[in-house]
Amino acid sequence: MDRFGLFGKLMAKEGHGEQLAAILLEASHAMKEVTGCELYVVSAAENEPDAVMVYEVWINQEAHQASLKLEATQNLIKQAKPIIAGMERISTLKPIGGKGL
Template sequence: MTFANVGSLGTKPGQRDAVVAILLRPKPELRDAGCLLFEVGINEESPDTVFVCELWESAEAHQGSLQLEGARAAIAEAMPLLSGEMGGTRFTVLGSPIRDA
């Protein structure tokens, strides 16, 4: 079943756009690792927060992606820009009314 990881990353003041830029760099290896969707967004009401929505073929695929060189490099680059405030949830997707019809 599809695995979803939806979360938020708190950034240090003024660092949101830098974190967004890191997350939006092309990473085609994620698709090969089982990533079905990786969306990055912002909300002007939360100027120091980045939102991420990921869909993966499985929880194992998501976990394995964290070992990819590109993912590890992006995480290492972003970490000093983060405040440590993180939120979100993970869940198994049961279906969708707009796909697999």
């Protein structure tokens, strides 16, 4: 079974970076209950106050897709949508191991 990783960048509307980060941190706490999620890390970009980076590792791509249908995930998406100016999937990855995995 191949792990599935995502590295993404979400841009908040001007002045809403901290609010978006808080919503994504809430998502990270919800992922603790999701069996297929191995890692969900939220980071602020030092040089872009309205950018939030997310690094995720899943047991497989199907587990990630299933998580998007969860009620908790859908509620967080609804909260975040009004303040999101853009999203970029920087890379999909095939995590092979390391500290934390």
